Amino acid sequence: MEGVTDGIRDIDLTNEITLSQLKDLTGLPNALIVTNVADAIFSDAQAKVEFERSFMEYDANADISYLKSFRRARIIFTSPITAAKARIHLDGTSHFDKQIRCYFAQPLDDDNMESSPNLELPAPHRQFLISPPASPPVGWEPVPEAEPVINYDLLAALANLAPGEAHEVHPPSDKHPGIVVHICEDPVGYATRPKLQQTTCPVRKS
Structure with a gap:
């Protein structure tokens, strides 16, 4: 108005x-x-x-x-x-x-008031946005997922990495920077670090 x-x-x-x-x-x-x-x-x-x-x-x-x-x-x-x-x-x-x-x-609709004294539900113009349809439309087919792209050269380079050394995984080019991985050495005393003790379950009384 x-x-x-x-x-x-x-x-x-x-x-x-x-x-x-x-x-x-x-x-x-x-x-x-x-x-x-x-x-x-x-x-x-x-x-x-x-x-x-x-x-x-x-x-x-x-x-x-x-x-x-x-x-x-x-x-x-x-x-x-x-x-x-x-x-x-x-x-x-x-x-x-x-x-x-x-x-x-907002003026009331006299025609609807004569037929029913209660408020009517709104027209479901966008009901399809509230919930998905119960079944897919006719002719719909699922799209198969594409196979993952595996870079075997990258996997081989990662397998040959040694601690304390820098390894060039991917050489630089005009369009992409190079990838260099620095492997950290194992911290001192990591192997002797005490393990966390698990909490024992209480004994169930019969």
Whole structure:
């Protein structure tokens, strides 16, 4: 509804509305969602009265319901015109040190409400992205894995490595650097290092 809400700013709602301008407002809902509502409005009765008075100046019969957990309020007006007036003039205003934002509520589909009072599941447009298909498509065949490439010259060079010496495994070229492996000698005392003792299992009592 952003494109619609931007278009209503070009209409002078303070004066008499022409028929062409009224046609532009027919697609608007008659309800607003107010966000960033101050906590004092939910707990203080006087603060709630002042908050409701600011919206009832545009429609004395407006119905206001509160969503404390979300710090929001839903206001249903008698017509889209009064809802548009309140949205234009009160959006961004400060109430008890909180700058509220006013948005048009998404209108409900009357056809679906008449057939079923419950919300319908969304259309499965992207259901294929949530879970894979139960079976592969027709004509699908698995691709055989390629055989691994074994460099026997590299294996032979690694087998001939000796500790304490530098071995050129691959000579350098114009496009690739050379590979030189330096073999470390065995550390002193490695063979005499004590082994870790395994923890014995407890004896099971019969």
